[in-house]
Structures are given as C-alpha cells and as structure tokens.
Amino acid sequence: MAPERLAFVCPRYAGGGAVGGAETLLKNLAIRAARLGFAVDFLTTCAQNHHTWENTLPPQQVARDGMNVHFFPVDERDAPEYLRLQQAIDRGRELTLEEETRWLRNGVTSGPLMDHLARHAPSYRAIITGPYLFGLAWFAAMAHPDRTLLVPCLHDEPFARLAVMRQLFNAVAGCLFNANAERELAVELFAFPDERARVVGMGLDPFTADPAAFAARHGLTAPYVLYSGRREPLKGTPLLCDYVHAFRQRTRRDIKLVLTGSGPIEAPPALRPHLLDAGFVSEQEKHEAMAGAAAFVHPSINESFGIVLLEAFLAGTPGLVHAQSRVLVEQCHAAQAGLWFRHYPDFETQLAYLLDHPEARADLGKRGRDYVLREYAWPVIEQKFVSALDALLPVRSSPANNP
Amino acid sequence: MTTPILSIGAPGFDVAQLVADLQAAVDRKLADGVYADARVARAEHTNLVNLRGSDDFIGFYLTCLREAVFIDISDYEIHERRRVLGPLLIAFKKVVWNLLKFYTYRLWSQQNQVNGLIVTALEGMEDQTARKLAALEQRVAELEARNPGHGS
Numbered sequence: 377m378a379p380e381r382l383a384f385v386c387p388r389y390a391g392g393g394a395v396g397g398a399e400t401l402l403k404n405l406a407i408r409a410a411r412l413g414f415a416v417d418f419l420t421t422c423a424q425n426h427h428t429w430e431n432t433l434p435p436q437q438v439a440r441d442g443m444n445v446h447f448f449p450v451d452e453r454d455a456p457e458y459l460r461l462q463q464a465i466d467r468g469r470e471l472t473l474e475e476e477t478r479w480l481r482n483g484v485t486s487g488p489l490m491d492h493l494a495r496h497a498p499s500y501r502a503i504i505t506g507p508y509l510f511g512l513a514w515f516a517a518m519a520h521p522d523r524t525l526l527v528p529c530l531h532d533e534p535f536a537r538l539a540v541m542r543q544l545f546n547a548v549a550g551c552l553f554n555a556n557a558e559r560e561l562a563v564e565l566f567a568f569p570d571e572r573a574r575v576v577g578m579g580l581d582p583f584t585a586d587p588a589a590f591a592a593r594h595g596l597t598a599p600y601v602l603y604s605g606r607r608e609p610l611k612g613t614p615l616l617c618d619y620v621h622a623f624r625q626r627t628r629r630d631i632k633l634v635l636t637g638s639g640p641i642e643a644p645p646a647l648r649p650h651l652l653d654a655g656f657v658s659e660q661e662k663h664e665a666m667a668g669a670a671a672f673v674h675p676s677i678n679e680s681f682g683i684v685l686l687e688a689f690l691a692g693t694p695g696l697v698h699a700q701s702r703v704l705v706e707q708c709h710a711a712q713a714g715l716w717f718r719h720y721p722d723f724e725t726q727l728a729y730l731l732d733h734p735e736a737r738a739d740l741g742k743r744g745r746d747y748v749l750r751e752y753a754w755p756v757i758e759q760k761f762v763s764a765l766d767a768l769l770p771v772r773s774s775p776a777n778n779p
Numbered sequence: 780m781t782t783p784i785l786s787i788g789a790p791g792f793d794v795a796q797l798v799a800d801l802q803a804a805v806d807r808k809l810a811d812g813v814y815a816d817a818r819v820a821r822a823e824h825t826n827l828v829n830l831r832g833s834d835d836f837i838g839f840y841l842t843c844l845r846e847a848v849f850i851d852i853s854d855y856e857i858h859e860r861r862r863v864l865g866p867l868l869i870a871f872k873k874v875v876w877n878l879l880k881f882y883t884y885r886l887w888s889q890q891n892q893v894n895g896l897i898v899t900a901l902e903g904m905e906d907q908t909a910r911k912l913a914a915l916e917q918r919v920a921e922l923e924a925r926n927p928g929h930g931s
Contacts, residue, residue, distance in 0.1 A: 609825075614825045615825040615826050618823075618824070618825050619822050621822065622821070622822035625818050626816065626818055626819070708794065709794060709795055712792070713794070714794070715797065715801070716798055718802070719823060719826055719839075720819050720822045720823050720826065721805045721813075721814045721819065722801070722802060722805050725801050725804060725805050726798075726801055729801060
C-alpha cells in the first residue's frame with residue numbers, strides 16, 4: 377500500500393541562513409512525519425531573506441532529509457505598497473478587506489507553488505502550513521481549507537486582528553498549536569473551537585554540554601546572561617541591552633551579556649565592552665553557551681513556542697522571560713524552571729536572586745531539563761502529531777474504493 | 780529583598796509563588812521610591828510599549844522622570860585613570876571646566892527649564908485624564924444604576 381502523502385507549505389526552508397523559529401518547527405515536524413512513514417512533499421520558496429523575499433535559490437525539486445523538497449520562485453511583489461499597508465496595520469488603522477488581501481498578496485506568494493497544490497491537492501491527506509501571517513500560507517490554506525491544518529504560530533499582535541485572519545481560522549480543518557497559551561489566544565481572537573484545535577509543538581533532541589566550555593573559549597570570567605536568536609526590536613533585544621546596562625550601573629555587579637544569532641545590536645555604548653556578540657554559532661557552541669549562563673533571558677513578548685527557551689532548559693539553565701509573553705510564562709511555569717519580569721525593577725530583583733542563589737539556579741535548571749525530556753521528547757510529539765492528524769483529518773476512503 | 784516564602788526544592792514549591800513573592804518585594808520598594816532613578820526610566824523606555832495596559836506604570840515612569848529632570852551641573856565629578864599625571868590632569872580639567880561654566884551654565888539652565896516644563900505638562904495631563912476618567916466612570920455607574928436592564 378502506498379504511503380499517505382502530506383504536504384508541508386512554508387515560506388522558507390530552515391537552514392543555510394534562514395533561522396526563523398516557525399520555519400524550524402515546520403521543517404522538523406515534516407522530517408519526523410517522513411520518518412514515521414508518510415510521503416512528505418515540503419513546498420517552499422527560493423527565498424532566504426524574510427525582508428526582501430529575493431529568489432536566491434534555484435527553482436528545483438530535491439530529495440532532502442527524507443522528503444521531496446520543492447523550491448518555487450516567489451512572485452513579483454510591490455514592496456513599498458506592502459510596507460505602507462504593514463505600517464497602517466501596525467498603527468491600528470482599520471483596513472478594508474481589499475487592502476488586507478493586497479497586504480497578503482504583496483508579502484510573499486508563489487504562483488508556481490499554488491499551481492502545484494492545485495494539481496496535487498487531492499492526493500494529499502493533509503496540507504500543513506504556517507505561520508499564519510504570511511501570504512503564502514494564507515493562500516495555500518484558503519485554496520484547500522478542508523484538508524489544511526494550520527500551524528499558526530499565533531501572536532497577540534495587530535495582524536492577528538485582521539478580518540482575513542478570522543476568515544483563515546474559520547476556514548481551515550484544524551490548527552496545530554505550539555502551546556496551550558497560543559490556543560487560548562485563538563479562542564479569544566476567533567472563538568476557535570476546541571474540536572478543531574490540538575497542541576503539538578516540536579520535539580527536542582536531548583544533549584549534554586560542558587557549562588565551562590563557552591566561557592573558557594571566549595575568556596569570560598564573570599557570570600553572563602544569554603539570549604539566542606534574531607536580534608530585533610520585536611524580539612526585545614534592545615530592551616535586554618538596556619536592562620543589563622542598568623543592572624550593571626545600579627548594582628555595580630560585573631555581569632556580561634552574551635548574544636548569539638543574527639541581526640544588528642542596539643546597545644548603550646557603555647555596555648559594549650561587556651557584551652559578547654558571538655554571532656552565528658554551531659548548535660554545540662550554542663548549547664555550551666546556554667549551559668554556562670546564569671540565566672537565559674527571553675525578552676520577546678511575541679512567541680508562540682520559544683524553542684530557544686526550551687533548549688536552555690535542556691541545557692540546565694533557568695529562564696528569565698517577559699511577563700507579557702503568555703507562552704513563555706506558561707513554559708516557565710509548567711517546567712517550574714523560570715521567572716518572569718514585568719519591568720526593570722522585577723528584572724533587577726530576579727536576576728540578583730538567581731545570581732545570589734546558585735543552589736536555586738541549579739534546582740530550577742534541573743527542573744527545566746527534566747520537563748523538556750519528559751514533555752518534548754520526539755516520541756511524545758510524534759504521538760501528538762499523529763493523534764491530531766487522525767482527529768482533525770481522518771483517513772478518507774479513496775475515490776477508487778467508492779462504489 | 781525579602782526571603783521568598785517557599786524555598787526551591789521544598790515540597791510544594793511553586794515558581795509562580797516565588798515570582799509573586801519577588802514581585803511583592805519589588806512593589807514595596809517601588810512605593811518606597813527605591814527605583815525612582817533616571818537609569819531605571821532610561822532602561823524602561825523600550826519596555827513602555829509592552830506596558831500600555833499597566834495602570835501603575837505611567838505614575839512610576841513620571842516619578843523616575845521627576846528624579847532625573849533637574850540636572851545639577853555642579854555634581855559632575857572629574858576622574859582620571861592615569862596614575863602618574865592624574866592629579867595634574869584633574870586640576871587642569873577643573874580649570875577648563877570653571878572657565879567654560881559661564882557658557883555651559885546658561886545652556887544647562889535653559890535645558891533644565893524645558894525639562895521641568897515638559898514634566899509638569901505631562902503630570903498635568905496625566906492628572907487631568909485620571910480625573911476625567913474618574914468622572915466618566917462615576918457617570919456610567921450612575922446611569923447603570925438608573926437603568927439596571929442596560930449595559931454589561
């Protein structure tokens with residue numbers, strides 16, 4: 377019997393410079409589905425940069441990671457028009473439905489990818505796509521909503537309040553959320569029904585890392601806090617720099633800030649000598665940096681999963697997250713492995729607490745590691761994924777079997 | 780800092796309780812003015828957008844601003860890290876500083892005036908908005924009491 381076919385639709389293929397959490401999540405889920413015996417087509421674009429959406433990879437179909445990966449060119453787009461509408465949404469201006477659709481169309485879309493879907497959709501048991509705010513995912517989902525499972529990676533942000541997003545969530549067969557807090561947000565925004573919702577997330581491979589290796593390699597003698605990922609205002613990195621600078625000034629304690637990942641850093645000049653920008657590092661080095669940190673600080677309020685926070689837990693390091701991020705707070709609370717701050721005074725008190733109580737830090741770290749090993753082992757996630765698929769899109773009898 | 784009620788590792792430990800304890804300690808210190816500090820206000824400016832929903836934050840931010848607004852030019856300390864020539868260089872810089880005071884004081888005092896006016900205006904606006912909102916809330920409550928079948 378031929379294996380069941382699944383299509384994953386994602387704007388970029390993670391790896392080689394594309395580091396978005398949502399892309400990583402979809403790719404890893406697809407790889408695991410392939411290992412489970414599904415025939416997986418991963419449909420993506422030739423673009424790697426999520427600002428320019430320039431076609432930098434050749435259009436091609438390749439066998440990679442146990443899947444057929446199809447790279448389709450991105451359509452021509454009116455970038456200034458997209459940015460104009462994006463700014464209007466950001467500022468809370470109400471757009472017409474036509475303007476919202478124009479915003480989606482000028483984000484990232486691919487006609488050839490849609491043609492492929494039109495030809496092959498009936499052969500796919502499910503089309504799994506995300507994140508919700510990209511035109512590519514939106515049009516793919518709306519073309520075949522009855523067989524689409526959306527991995528929304530939903531945040532509480534102005535885009536989530538657009539009328540087109542309500543249409544999307546109403547139309548799809550189901551949603552695979554990354555956390556309960558994300559599902560609750562979908563209930564608040566769209567009255568999303570429980571029977572079409574499942575929480576799946578992503579598994580993490582266990583690792584061990586030497587806590588002293590990173591500091592020794594970079595000559596760090598003082599304790600440090602770490603953030604890994606994209607550096608941009610939406611991720612809260614300027615806030616983290618300002619907080620660490622104020623912490624150093626006010627408490628007169630020598631603490632360093634280590635950043636890994638990509639993007640510019642906006643830091644006060646006086647913090648520069650105490651900031652280590654490690655840039656892109658290997659997974660091993662990232663894990664070592666995590667294992668040696670006094671805390672992993674995640675200042676973003678727009679997260680639907682928080683892969684790096686879970687990795688830090690796995691490295692045995694407690695988290696320090698922004699209280700406005702429901703998902704990160706939920707992870708810290710569920711794991712009993714992190715604290716959450718509302719503002720600078722909380723941050724100062726909580727970081728000082730972690731620095732002054734190494735035994736508490738170690739205990740929180742242990743709880744975090746145990747939690748991730750228990751809840752985010754791949755077999756657990758695979759089980760959730762298959763159950764969600766069976767519940768939301770049960771196997772249909774093929775037309776040949778119908779009388 | 781007050782000691783958290785529960786110790787980590789103890790049976791029944793809940794991280795939410797630890798956070799609540801630490802936040803309660805912070806709230807007490809906030810009320811005591813421990814964080815009324817320009818450095819806190821400066822660090823917090825990137826967090827303002829995240830705290831739009833917080834009722835207390837604008838009040839706290841204004842307190843920090845009030846602390847920072849009137850800069851005292853005389854408290855500027857001159858340091859020198861070079862040991863050998865240090866005392867000589869400090870003396871030289873003090874002379875330059877004093878010679879320039881005639882010019883810089885005028886600029887500083889004008890800037891202080893502007894800063895003070897801005898803070899006063901902001902405080903006035905906040906106070907006015909709070910009073911208007913209180914009056915409106917009272918009016919809504921009265922109207923709801925008069926028509927119990929209407930409203931939420």
